[in-house]
Amino acid sequence: MVRYTALKGHYELEKTIGCGGFAKVKLATHILTGEKVAIKIMEKAHLGDDLPRVKLEMKALQNLSHRHICKLYQVIETEAHYFMVMEYCAGGELFDHIGIFYFIYIDYFYLLLIIGYILVEKNRLSESEARHFFRQIVSAVAYLHEQGYAHRDLKPENVLFDKDQTVKLIDFGLCAKPKEGMESLLATSCGSPTYAAPELVIGKKYFGSQVDIWSMGVLLYALLCGFLPFDDSSIDNLYRKILSGKYDEPEWLSRGSKRLISSMLQVDPNNRITIEKLVCHPWLTMGYDGPVTKGIHNFHEKDNECISVMSDSYRISKHEMWKKLSCWNYDYYTATYLILLTRKKRGLPVKLVTSSRLALKKRLHQVTSPDSSHCDQPTYLISLGKVGLMFPLSTDINYIRCKVVDSNNKSVDEKENVFDAASRTPVRRSIKRYRSPSLDKAASPGDGVSETESPLSARKVLYSIERGLCKMRHVLTPRRRYTNNVNQPLVLGTKGLCNVSTTSSNDPEQVLNELKMALISKGISCKQKGFTLRGRVEQMTRDTQRIFGKNKLSFELQVCLIPVAAGCSQQQHMVGILRKRLNGDTWCYKKVCEEVLTLAGRDLQNSTN
Numbered sequence: 029m030v031r032y033t034a035l036k037g038h039y040e041l042e043k044t045i046g047c048g049g050f051a052k053v054k055l056a057t058h059i060l061t062g063e064k065v066a067i068k069i070m071e072k073a074h075l076g077d078d079l080p081r082v083k084l085e086m087k088a089l090q091n092l093s094h095r096h097i098c099k100l101y102q103v104i105e106t107e108a109h110y111f112m113v114m115e116y117c118a119g120g121e122l123f124d125h126i127g128i129f130y131f132i133y134i135d136y137f138y139l140l141l142i143i144g145y146i147l148v149e150k151n152r153l154s155e156s157e158a159r160h161f162f163r164q165i166v167s168a169v170a171y172l173h174e175q176g177y178a179h180r181d182l183k184p185e186n187v188l189f190d191k192d193q194t195v196k197l198i199d200f201g202l203c204a205k206p207k208e209g210m211e212s213l214l215a216t217s218c219g220s221p222t223y224a225a226p227e228l229v230i231g232k233k234y235f236g237s238q239v240d241i242w243s244m245g246v247l248l249y250a251l252l253c254g255f256l257p258f259d260d261s262s263i264d265n266l267y268r269k270i271l272s273g274k275y276d277e278p279e280w281l282s283r284g285s286k287r288l289i290s291s292m293l294q295v296d297p298n299n300r301i302t303i304e305k306l307v308c309h310p311w312l313t314m315g316y317d318g319p320v321t322k323g324i325h326n327f328h329e330k331d332n333e334c335i336s337v338m339s340d341s342y343r344i345s346k347h348e349m350w351k352k353l354s355c356w357n358y359d360y361y362t363a364t365y366l367i368l369l370t371r372k373k374r375g376l377p378v379k380l381v382t383s384s385r386l387a388l389k390k391r392l393h394q395v396t397s398p399d400s401s402h403c404d405q406p407t408y409l410i411s412l413g414k415v416g417l418m419f420p421l422s423t424d425i426n427y428i429r430c431k432v433v434d435s436n437n438k439s440v441d442e443k444e445n446v447f448d449a450a451s452r453t454p455v456r457r458s459i460k461r462y463r464s465p466s467l468d469k470a471a472s473p474g475d476g477v478s479e480t481e482s483p484l485s486a487r488k489v490l491y492s493i494e495r496g497l498c499k500m501r502h503v504l505t506p507r508r509r510y511t512n513n514v515n516q517p518l519v520l521g522t523k524g525l526c527n528v529s530t531t532s533s534n535d536p537e538q539v540l541n542e543l544k545m546a547l548i549s550k551g552i553s554c555k556q557k558g559f560t561l562r563g564r565v566e567q568m569t570r571d572t573q574r575i576f577g578k579n580k581l582s583f584e585l586q587v588c589l590i591p592v593a594a595g596c597s598q599q600q601h602m603v604g605i606l607r608k609r610l611n612g613d614t615w616c617y618k619k620v621c622e623e624v625l626t627l628a629g630r631d632l633q634n635s636t637n
């Protein structure tokens with residue numbers, strides 16, 4: 029794994045959650061607040077001519093502050109990389125709401141259950157669901173246009189959800205802010221072909237606001253229909269369809285939604301609905317008090333509580349703290365402040381990890397060399413001057429064994445602590461002392477080193493660390509997920525299951541095996557880590573091309589458990605498949621998932637009949 033030293037001490041990196049044409053996006057924890065963040069990592073060497081695009085995205089996000097636009101917290105530039113630390117959108121992509129609806133069934137006994145699932149899991153949204161999400165998208169785009177920006181890459185992949193299912197717009201790499209305002213024409217052809225307006229397709233000059241309206245029309249159509257209005261595997265045919273402006277109107281669309289879609293998908297941009305009219309369109313206001321709201325968040329506001337918490341933590345006056353913050357440098361101060369403010373707006377406590385906890389965490393970050401020879405759990409050596417301290421580092425430690433070692437890594441003392449899970453206090457179980465010949469040699473008689481005593485410095489270190497061990501366990505344990513063992517299926521909560529396909533199987537291993545077989549038989553290379561399969565469509569055979577087009581794609585399918593009721597036992601869980609697109613076209617991803625899940629379902633049924 030690549031180590032990014034610029035993030036050390038401030039963020040703890042976790043898994044990769046997305047890849048784009050320019051960036052890798054990783055999940056991370058902001059250490060001071062313990063909040064999850066997404067870090068977009070871009071390698072300068074790979075950016076080439078796209079460097080201005082990255083700079084534009086960073087600048088735009090520093091200026092924009094809206095409830096439905098993913099918030100930027102920090103920008104870090106090193107010799108080799110750009111890092112953008114952003115709000116983490118844990119709820120997946122809008123696309124997951126459009127749905128993948130195949131499921132795995134076992135036998136006829138479950139037929140009724142299956143019919144139930146068919147009714148629940150569908151490939152398009154109801155009008156009221158679509159309205160709920162689309163109002164949020166329109167709100168963000170109206171704000172963008174008001175600020176003089178056009179997004180120019182609106183598509184379902186760029187509409188994410190946070191854990192409360194609130195829409196967050198991402199990927200401002202193609203946005204434009206014309207110097208003379210939104211009334212000036214743009215010339216750069218950009219965006220995804222399927223969502224591109226006719227004027228972009230023919231390479232005419234265009235208004236940014238008008239191409240965004242067209243893309244939103246395509247998006248709304250996809251939400252309500254479950255497929256695209258203009259689609260073709262040949263790009264020439266696709267462009268021909270876009271320029272004709274002709275698309276099917278399925279019979280389930282209401283008259284109101286047909287009218288709205290048609291007003292957005294006007295080939296002549298001058299006939300297209302404007303954003304001012306869109307926010308109060310009757311279809312969008314139906315069932316709501318009024319037009320789409322602005323939803324502006326003033327993140328650069330002065331909040332005395334957040335400043336006070338930070339000034340206490342950094343041990344500087346509130347005045348000094350605000351002076352640093354109000355420069356809006358998008359450094360670690362800005363990140364901490366914006367995260368605290370976000371927490372406050374969500375009604376969560378405004379607090380930081382205390383300095384003693386931080387000191388412990390810092391020591392953890394001094395970890396230099398993993399060593400597994402001393403203990404059945406992995407052991408790490410932390411350098412503390414002349415002596416080192418070794419202890420097993422694990423997130424579910426109920427016991428910690430520390431060992432003081434000399435500069436040659438030889439043990440001079442060892443302690444063992446068993447934590448009483450209820451009281452969270454350490455109970456010393458045994459102390460085993462080592463006699464180190466090297467220390468013996470080095471120690472003068474006055475040092476007090478004897479057969480039964482460790483050197484003073486080592487003892488001091490041990491006792492000081494011992495006091496902290498209880499806290500360390502506290503720091504490490506609360507953030508455990510239900511299970512962090514990759515060899516156990518992940519247990520999901522009951523909320524926000526939009527990207528999970530349910531199955532009626534109760535055997536996660538069996539589902540995993542069938543999925544694996546299905547991937548392989550479709551010619552998709554797959555890597556397994558515990559209950560997660562990472563699939564890659566890369567080397568195109570004629571067969572895979574026929575099914576998936578020429579797109580490259582990577583995605584994850586994770587077999588997980590879904591509790592049927594809160595606090596239920598393992599037997600009362602349903603087995604589900606959590607989907608995550610990592611890279612590549614979403615419609616291709618949808619097709620792949622459908623094919624694989626159907627095939628796995630068929631095989632499962634055969635194996636149990």
Ligand SMILES: Nc1ncnc2c1ncn2[C@@H]1O[C@H](COP(=O)(O)OP(=O)(O)OP(=O)(O)O)[C@@H](O)[C@H]1O
Pocket residue numbers: 045046047048049050051052053066068098114115116117118121185186188198199201609
């Ligand atoms: N804040 C976030 N929270 C969760 N996931 C994210 C976040 N930002 C990005 N992602 C994931 O990472 C993927 C790539 O991010 P993004 O689109 O910003 O990268 P990019 O290189 O600019 O992409 P593109 O090639 O489409 O322009 C997204 O599709 C999404 O799945």
